[in-house]
Amino acid sequence: MNKGTVKFFNDLKGFGFIKEANSEQEYFVHVSGLMNDIRQNDEVTFDLQEGKRGLNAVNVQLV
Structure with missing residues (x-):
């Protein structure tokens, strides 16, 4: 399980980005994840899954 902070999330479009703690890496997150x-x-934990354009954050939960 990875930890990070929600950098951006658009409720209307259903997607955003999470910045991983302890690195500069950012991951795409879709409302389905x-x-x-x-x-x-928000502080969150998440798993990573290969998507169409790279790694996506999935199983995203609030800390």
């Missing part, structure tokens, strides 16, 4: 509703600056 959420376990809870998230907002910008």
Whole structure:
């Protein structure tokens, strides 16, 4: 399980980005990968899964 912070999330479009803790890496997140509703600056845990354009955050949960 990875930890990070929600950098951006657009509720209307259903996607955003999570910045991983302890690195500069950012991952795409789609509403289908959420376990809870998230907002910008929320602390979350997540798994990574290969998507069409690279790694995506999935199983995203609030800390």
